[in-house]
Amino acid sequence: MRTFCMIAAGLLAGLSLPAEAQDAAAGRKVFTGSCAVCHGTKPGEKKMGPSLxxxxxxxxxxxxxxxxxxxxxxxxxKWNPKSLDAFLANPRKEIPxxxxxxxxxxNAEQRxxxxAYLATLK
Ligand code: HEC
Incomplete structure (x- = not known):
């Protein structure tokens, strides 16, 4: 019974991740699918684009x-959530x-x- 309770508590803790962590996990997938071909995430890592x-x-x-x-x-x-959001929505319109x-x-949700994921790259 005791073991069961510990497992249940562990599961609940896993389910109640803060919203930000959930966003970051989803954002990582977006990054892998749309950005990782051109951007690295380690300091100084150069691809077609700069490291993020x-x-x-x-x-x-x-x-x-x-x-x-x-x-x-x-x-x-300065890159902050607001300026990044505008740039990523439409790069060539925002910075011709x-x-x-x-x-x-x-997709604003995906942005x-x-x-949230980009903010973890530090
Ligand atoms: C086809 C390659 C390519 C893709 C795909 C791409 N980028 Fe870029 N990105 C670049 C290049 C090249 C630059 C440099 C642009 C310049 O010098 O005008 C850049 C610049 C940037 C910058 C500015 C960096 C700085 O230090 O000022 C950010 C932020 C950025 N990209 C984020 C992203 C994100 C997030 C995605 C995915 C949604 C993405 N990029 C997709 C090639 C790409």
Whole structure:
């Protein structure tokens, strides 16, 4: 009985993950499916795009060792949940001239989850 109670408590704890952790888990899947071909998540990892390690809080176009387009460097906005949300919804409309060849993630729920995941990359 005691063992049973411990297992049940463990299961309940697993089920009541904070909403943010659930979002981050869902966002990780979105990232793997839509972003990981071009973006790494480790510091300095270079693919076609810059590493997104520590992206939340840094200035646009400032990742070390990556050659950004003039459009992104000149823009220089600070990446926070709001600016990232706008950029990821429609990159080329938000920063005309960006070299990021990605049409945009139109699903707001998926963007929210993705942002929760990006915030864990630090
Ligand atoms: C086809 C490759 C490709 C895909 C797919 C892609 N990106 Fe990018 N991304 C790039 C490139 C290249 C840049 C640099 C753009 C520039 O210099 O104008 C970039 C830039 C960025 C930046 C700005 C980084 C900085 O340090 O300023 C963010 C944030 C970003 N991408 C997030 C994402 C996310 C999240 C996804 C998935 C939804 C994604 N990207 C999908 C290629 C891609």
């Amino acid at each position: 390690f520590g992206v939340v809080g840094r200035k646009a176009g400032s990742a070390e060792g990556f050659r950004f387009s003039p459009a992104l460097t000149k823009d220089g906005r 001239g960006t070299r990021m060849a990605y049409a945009g993630l139109r 929210k989850a993705l942002l």
